[in-house]
Structures are given as C-alpha cells and as structure tokens.
Amino acid sequence: MSNKLELTWVGKNEKINPEPRILLEDIEKSYGDPQTENMLIHGDNLLALKALESKYSNKIKCIYIDPPYNANATNVPFDDNIEHSFYLSLMKCRLEILVKLLKEDGVLCIQCDYNEMAYLKVLCDEIFGRNNYVTMVTVKTSSESGVKVNANKPAKVSEYILIYAKNKDKMVYKPIRIVTGYDKNYSQYIINPEDNYNEWQYANIKDILAQQLNKAKKDLKDEELRTFQIDNRDRVFSVRDISDSLKKYIKDNGIDKNIAYEYTTSTGKKTLLYKNGEIVFVKNKVYEIDGKLELTKIASDIWLDIPWDGIANEGGVTLKNSKKPEKLIQRIFEGFTDEEDLVLDSFLGSGTTCAVAMKMNRKCIGIELRRTMLFYE
Ligand SMILES: C[S@@+](CC[C@H](N)C(=O)[O-])C[C@H]1O[C@@H](n2cnc3c(N)ncnc32)[C@H](O)[C@@H]1O
Incomplete structure (x- = not known):
C-alpha cells in the first residue's frame, strides 16, 4: 500500500501519453490581427493541450474550466455520464498538463457540482499540492422558486469553483467588489461638513432626502436612498462599533459622545469617534464598476448575485443547460488577472471564457471538442 494519502481508482496509474500533434491553422476561419495569441482550437483537449505544452508552459495566468459534471444529465449536448x-x-x-501551462503566479479555477467536487478536490490536491489550494467558491446558479420539486433530497441551486494556485506564495488576488443596494447602516448625514468636525451638525439621511424630494419618509424608495448615499458619499456615514477599551477611554476622559472627537490609534491612524463608535464614511464602499459609481462590498466565497436567468442567448450563442454567465467569468478575471494576461479554457463550450477575455483585453486560448459550438457553419 502506498504510504501517502491519495485517491486511488482502477486505471489511475495507466500511462496516457498522447503523441504531440501540430496545430493546423484553418485560414478560412482566422480573422483579425494575426499577431494576437488568441486561438480557438477544435479537437480533443488532451491532444490540444499536448500540442500547446512546449510553447505555452509557464505562460498562462488563469485557466478556467467547466468540464462535464458527470451528473448523468440527459439535457446537455455532450457526454455527461x-x-x-x-x-x-x-x-x-x-490537469497534469494544465498545471504545467500555468505561470508561477497563475491560478486554475474548476467549476463543478456536488457530483464530482470532492473527487476533483482530492485530485487537484495531489496534482497542485494541498498547500496550493486557494479556496472554493459556492455559486448560486438558480433560484429556489425555479427548481423542480424533488422529493428525495434538497433542491440543487449551487455549484462550486475550486481554485488552485501554481504557487500560492506568488499568486496575486485583487479583492473583488460586488454591487450592493442601499445600505441602511449608513444612515447619518453631516449638515455642515465644511466646518471643523467638533462643530458638525447631524441629520438622518431619510429626513434630508424626504425634504429634498418633497415626499413622506415612508415613500422613499431604496434606489433613491442608494443614489443619495453615492452622491453624498463624503458626508454620509455609519457609526462602527469600537473596542471596550476605547469606550472606557472615552468615559475616563469625559469626552462628549455627541461631538466628533479625533483619536489617534497606536498605529498612528486618525479616526473620528462619535456616539461611542467610529465614524465610517460611505465613500469607502463607493467604487466605479463598469464605468458607473456604485455602492459595493467585498465579494465573499459565496456568490449569490450573479444572474443566471436570461443568459441563454448571451453573446448570440446557445448551449443548452451548460452555459455560464459572462459576469461569472468576468469576476474571476477581475480577481486573478490583468489586461494582456493570457487565459485558457479547455472545455470552452459556447465560448463564454474567450468572449469575456476579449472584452476585458485579456488574450485567450479556447479548446472545444464539438465543432458546432465553435463555428457557425
Ligand atoms: C459544461 S460545458 C462548458 C460550458 C462553457 N463554460 C460555456 O459557458 O459555454 C463542457 C464542454 O466541454 C466540452 N468537452 C468535453 N470533453 C471535451 C474534450 N475531451 N475536449 C474538448 N472539449 C470537451 C463539451 O463538448 C462541452 O462543450
């Protein structure tokens, strides 16, 4: 018996070593700038990856794959059993070739569902090293109201993205921000921000907005409040809880809780204390997303907000029951890639990954077995 912890199965150690092939360009299908490295490869991805291995080893920044889930689905146009x-x-x-193609600071993202997730996790631990496991994101892929009633088990509304780094110490992640609605915690408004903070006067944003719009507070819409927060991001704030020792400091020093008070932390950071808490302006949450100022929050490892409805015709391409939303791939690229990086999808399907890569100025290689998914004949 092997003395290492590993997943075993019949045929695991049988060598599959395809002869390297040469990629042949189909001139009729090529278009655009011949200098870009963008490529759509039609064929089995094992042969294609083998063909890419010598030129593209250590070249790819992000690989996203969405292989068949092996869920025995009969409503998809490929073998899922x-x-x-x-x-x-x-x-x-x-996967053994994919890891070689990644740059030292590159990442692999594999989308799967509950059928093979645990097996793929252990397999990737073995190939990438368990220490290079970054995280697993859970994505909500349908709404509870839309799922078929299944008497045997809870309805499936989620899928998973396993994320592995080639070398976790070198990997760079840029925190992803996601758009949120009106945040009721940011309810306070400074009437006279031009004055010194110890002369500030305060109001509730609902009172100010109701007055501005000449309507009752109860009739204010969340969208109106959200816009008000963004437009007044330098003067709308929430009071964040502080430590008990800081509360004691306020009490012991007889500081008036109703007047903003500047406090310098042990690390030299200046904060404004008010009402037994710390003033935090909503501007810290306002970011430009797709060219528009939005209220945002940091994405966690549960993505509930990506719309799946209506993606059937996204990009003018259909792929029954398997297509992924462009927004999903965009989020992955935002977190793990920069412009000009080379990305790869070896289970390309309808081409979502390459479409997003091109929109985001990334270079891309896509591989797909089924010709009908790649080319309009
Ligand atoms: C779940 S779909 C991918 C969907 C894709 N993410 C999208 O948004 O359209 C999986 C794809 O992998 C392709 N595929 C399966 N085995 C393959 C192989 N050995 N080589 C290349 N493509 C393969 C299937 O034809 C199918 O299009």
Whole structure:
C-alpha cells in the first residue's frame, strides 16, 4: 500500500501519453490581427493541450474550466455520464498538463457540482499540492422558486469553483467588489461638513432626502436612498462599533459622545469617534464598476448575485443547460488577472471564457471538442 494519502481508482496509474500533434491553422476561419495569441482550437483537449505544452508552459495566468459534471444529465449536448474511474483518469491527465501551462503566479479555477467536487478536490490536491489550494467558491446558479420539486433530497441551486494556485506564495488576488443596494447602516448625514468636525451638525439621511424630494419618509424608495448615499458619499456615514477599551477611554476622559472627537490609534491612524463608535464614511464602499459609481462590498466565497436567468442567448450563442454567465467569468478575471494576461479554457463550450477575455483585453486560448459550438457553419 502506498504510504501517502491519495485517491486511488482502477486505471489511475495507466500511462496516457498522447503523441504531440501540430496545430493546423484553418485560414478560412482566422480573422483579425494575426499577431494576437488568441486561438480557438477544435479537437480533443488532451491532444490540444499536448500540442500547446512546449510553447505555452509557464505562460498562462488563469485557466478556467467547466468540464462535464458527470451528473448523468440527459439535457446537455455532450457526454455527461462517464464511468467514474474513467472520468478521474480523463481529468488527471488533463490537469497534469494544465498545471504545467500555468505561470508561477497563475491560478486554475474548476467549476463543478456536488457530483464530482470532492473527487476533483482530492485530485487537484495531489496534482497542485494541498498547500496550493486557494479556496472554493459556492455559486448560486438558480433560484429556489425555479427548481423542480424533488422529493428525495434538497433542491440543487449551487455549484462550486475550486481554485488552485501554481504557487500560492506568488499568486496575486485583487479583492473583488460586488454591487450592493442601499445600505441602511449608513444612515447619518453631516449638515455642515465644511466646518471643523467638533462643530458638525447631524441629520438622518431619510429626513434630508424626504425634504429634498418633497415626499413622506415612508415613500422613499431604496434606489433613491442608494443614489443619495453615492452622491453624498463624503458626508454620509455609519457609526462602527469600537473596542471596550476605547469606550472606557472615552468615559475616563469625559469626552462628549455627541461631538466628533479625533483619536489617534497606536498605529498612528486618525479616526473620528462619535456616539461611542467610529465614524465610517460611505465613500469607502463607493467604487466605479463598469464605468458607473456604485455602492459595493467585498465579494465573499459565496456568490449569490450573479444572474443566471436570461443568459441563454448571451453573446448570440446557445448551449443548452451548460452555459455560464459572462459576469461569472468576468469576476474571476477581475480577481486573478490583468489586461494582456493570457487565459485558457479547455472545455470552452459556447465560448463564454474567450468572449469575456476579449472584452476585458485579456488574450485567450479556447479548446472545444464539438465543432458546432465553435463555428457557425
Ligand atoms: C459544461 S460545458 C462548458 C460550458 C462553457 N463554460 C460555456 O459557458 O459555454 C463542457 C464542454 O466541454 C466540452 N468537452 C468535453 N470533453 C471535451 C474534450 N475531451 N475536449 C474538448 N472539449 C470537451 C463539451 O463538448 C462541452 O462543450
């Protein structure tokens, strides 16, 4: 018995070593700038990856793959019922090449569902090293109201994205911001921000906005409040809780809680204390997203906000029951890539990954087995 912790299956150690092939350009289908490295490859991805191996090893910044979930789905246009050991062998030899293609600071993201997630996790631990496991994101892919009633188990509304780094110490992640609605915690408004903070006068944003719009507070819409927060981001704030020791400091020094008081922390950071808390302006949450100022929050490892409805025709391409929203891929690229980086999807399907890459000025290589998904004949 092997003395290391590993996943085993029938055929695991059988060598699958395809002959390297040469990629042939189909001149009729090529268009645009011949200097870009963008490529759509039609064929089995094992052969294609083997063909890419010598030129593209250590070149790819982000690989997103969305292989068949092996969920025995009959409503998808590809084989989704592969014998389990065979599925693992297929994935293993492809992942072994994919890891070589990644740059030292590159990442792999694999989308899957509950059927193979745990097996893919252990397989990737073995190939990337458990220490290079970054995280797993859970994505809500349908609404509870839209799922079919299944008497046997809770309805499936989620999928997973396993994220692995080639070398976690080198990987760079830029925190992803997601758009939120009106944030009721940011309810306070400074009437005279031009004055010194100890002369500030305060009001509730609902009182000010109701007055401005000449309507009752109860009739204010969340969208109106959200816009008000963004437009007044330098004077709308919330009072964040502070430590008990700071509360004691306020009490012991007889500081008036109703007047803003500047306090310098032990690290030299200046904060304004008010009402037994710290003033935090809403401007810290306002970011430009897709060219528009928005209220945002940092994305967690549960993505509930990406709309799946209405993506069937996104990009003018259909792929029944398997297509991923462009917003999802955009979020991954925002977090893990920069402009001009090279990205790859070896289970390209309808081409979502390449479409997003091109919109975001990333270079991309896409591989797909089924010709009908790649080309309009
Ligand atoms: C779940 S779909 C990917 C959907 C894609 N993310 C999108 O947004 O359209 C999986 C795709 O992998 C392709 N595929 C499966 N085995 C493959 C192989 N060995 N080589 C290349 N493509 C393969 C299937 O034809 C299918 O289009």
